[in-house]
Amino acid sequence: MPDDDRITIESITSSHVQRVDRAKYTAMRDALLAALPSEPPGLTVGAAKAALLPHLPQDLFPGGDKAGWWLKAAQLDLEKKGVIARADGAPVRLYRKV
Numbered sequence: 001m002p003d004d005d006r007i008t009i010e011s012i013t014s015s016h017v018q019r020v021d022r023a024k025y026t027a028m029r030d031a032l033l034a035a036l037p038s039e040p041p042g043l044t045v046g047a048a049k050a051a052l053l054p055h056l057p058q059d060l061f062p063g064g065d066k067a068g069w070w071l072k073a074a075q076l077d078l079e080k081k082g083v084i085a086r087a088d089g090a091p092v093r094l095y096r097k098v
Contacts, residue, residue, distance in 0.1 A: 006019045028061075
């Protein structure tokens, strides 16, 4: 895969960086941001996954295949970048900051 087909993502939970498929990451990021509300308390991760599935391109995520892994990768990266946040308390609830 050519290097420009990959993107570097980070994690709010560690200093680990990873190179992942740009098209899949971008599709998941866009779907997650479309699904999340802009005010706390936001959505649980499970509710966010259910809400974003219709926004994912079927050629990249047929039947939602691997959406859970990509959701977590995008979530941790977007939290690190300050684009989304977790509301206080349990369970984890996510919302858009920007």
